[in-house]
Amino acid sequence: MDYSRMGGARMGSNKPRHSEHNAKGTKKNPFGKQADKAELLKRMKAAAEKAKKED
Numbered sequence: 001m002d003y004s005r006m007g008g009a010r011m012g013s014n015k016p017r018h019s020e021h022n023a024k025g026t027k028k029n030p031f032g033k034q035a036d037k038a039e040l041l042k043r044m045k046a047a048a049e050k051a052k053k054e055d
Contacts, residue, residue, distance in 0.1 A: 022029050 019026075025031050
């Protein structure tokens with residue numbers, strides 16, 4: 001094959017083909033929003049209690 005006649009490689013774009021459901025800056029995940037640790041600990045303790053009750 002004569003590869004010199006095929007042309008150069010195409011430049012790819014770094015744009016994704018679809019948008020992520022939890023992408024930064026969307027309604028579900030706005031910029032600057034940080035989940036506070038107290039809320040996280042509360043959810044973890046509730047999940048642990050629920051798991052204990054099921055055993």
